[in-house]
Amino acid sequence: DVVMTQTPVSLSVSLGGQVSISCRSSQSLVHNNGNTYLSWYLQKPGQSPQLLIYKVSNRFSGISDRFSGSGSGTDFTLKISRVEPDDLGVYYCGQGTQYPYTFGAGTKLELK
Amino acid sequence: EVQLVESGGGLVQPGASLKLSCVASGFTFSDYWMSWVRQTPGKTMEWIGDIKYDGSYTNYAPSLKNRFTISRDNAKSTLYLQMSNVRSEDTATYYCTRRVSHWFAYWGQGTLVTVSS
Numbered sequence: 001d002v003v004m005t006q007t008p009v010s011l012s013v014s015l016g017g018q019v020s021i022s023c024r025s026s027q028s029l030v031h032n033n034g035n036t037y038l039s040w041y042l043q044k045p046g047q048s049p050q051l052l053i054y055k056v057s058n059r060f061s062g063i064s065d066r067f068s069g070s071g072s073g074t075d076f077t078l079k080i081s082r083v084e085p086d087d088l089g090v091y092y093c094g095q096g097t098q099y100p101y102t103f104g105a106g107t108k109l110e111l112k
Numbered sequence: 113e114v115q116l117v118e119s120g121g122g123l124v125q126p127g128a129s130l131k132l133s134c135v136a137s138g139f140t141f142s143d144y145w146m147s148w149v150r151q152t153p154g155k156t157m158e159w160i161g162d163i164k165y166d167g168s169y170t171n172y173a174p175s176l177k178n179r180f181t182i183s184r185d186n187a188k189s190t191l192y193l194q195m196s197n198v199r200s201e202d203t204a205t206y207y208c209t210r211r212v213s214h215w216f217a218y219w220g221q222g223t224l225v226t227v228s229s
Contacts, residue, residue, distance in 0.1 A: 037214035048207060048219040049157070060217065092157055096214030100173040101147075103157035 002027050002095050006104035012112040013083045021107045023076045023093035030073065030097070037096035040069055040078045043106075044089040052091075053078065085111075114138040114218045116208045121223030124198055134191040134208030134220055141189035142166070145211040148182060148193045150204040151222070158204075160193065162211055198227045 003026040013019045029036045040053040051060045053069040056076060066081045080087055088111060093104040120132040134146075147162035161172035163182045170182050181194040191208050205224050209216040 031214075035214075039215040041216070048221055049216075050219065051215060051217050054213075054215040054217075090155065094157070094215070099171055101159040101214075103159070106155055106157075 001100055002029070002098050002102050004093055004095060004102050004104035006091075006093055006107050008107060009105070010108040010110060012110050014112045015083055015085065017083050017112075018079065018081045019083060019109065020080075021078045021091055021093075021109075023071075023078070023104050025074045025076075025095055027098070028073050029076075029095050035097075036072065038069075038071065038076050039094050039096065040067075041092045041094060041103075042087075042089050043092065044086070047089075049092065080109075083109075114210065116210065116218060116220030118206060118208050118220045118223035121206065121225045123226045123228060125229050126199060126227055127197055129194070129196045130198060130225060132193040132195070132206055132208075132223055132225070134193075136189045136191065136208075136210070139210070141184075142186040146182075146184060146191045147209045147211050147216060148180075148191075149207045149209055149216065149219075151207065152201075152204045160206075163191070195225070198225075200227050203227045 005024045007022045029038050036056050038056050041049040043049040057069040068079045070077050090106040090108050092106050115137045118134045124130050148160040161182050163170045167184050179196050183192045205222040207222045208220040210218040
């Protein structure tokens, strides 16, 4: 299975600040078709996860441009700029390149 | 608006069986692959498996394939997860998700399954 390693485990940020979350995979996430199926999800307190980013850097419908994804191969980053209260929660990366699909353990974003 | 509503969770004894349902609305259910993902009390996310839009093909996490079965009824816009011989480690919130390509675009609110005697 592809192991997804997220760092840090938790992150404290001031409102209006910027943060980065790292996600590394144990194998390349480049699919045979050339696409890289790395996605990011946010689970707000008491809610279901929601899709933020797919295929490394594509924002899902309705997602603010304050969220940006980057990376390639095995190394990926989610950046959140101008952090707002509604951004708080747990962020997960996930890979859909190889079965079984797997997720990182999550990064909790909290207010400083 | 896409809606996925799971049901069927609850307290179940070890070794028992349980069937979860997910009713979909707001989109053409028969056009999409669907998946089940679970989240343990410790917040670990685990993909369970998925099913092709016409129900002709399924994939499962290797550790679960002998006990869990995914099916669908496109006429009822409903996805199912049949769980058998449940164990304490199956205690989790189970989410129905609509797959788009190789990611989970929409999630239901989840249904909690607690396995305990």
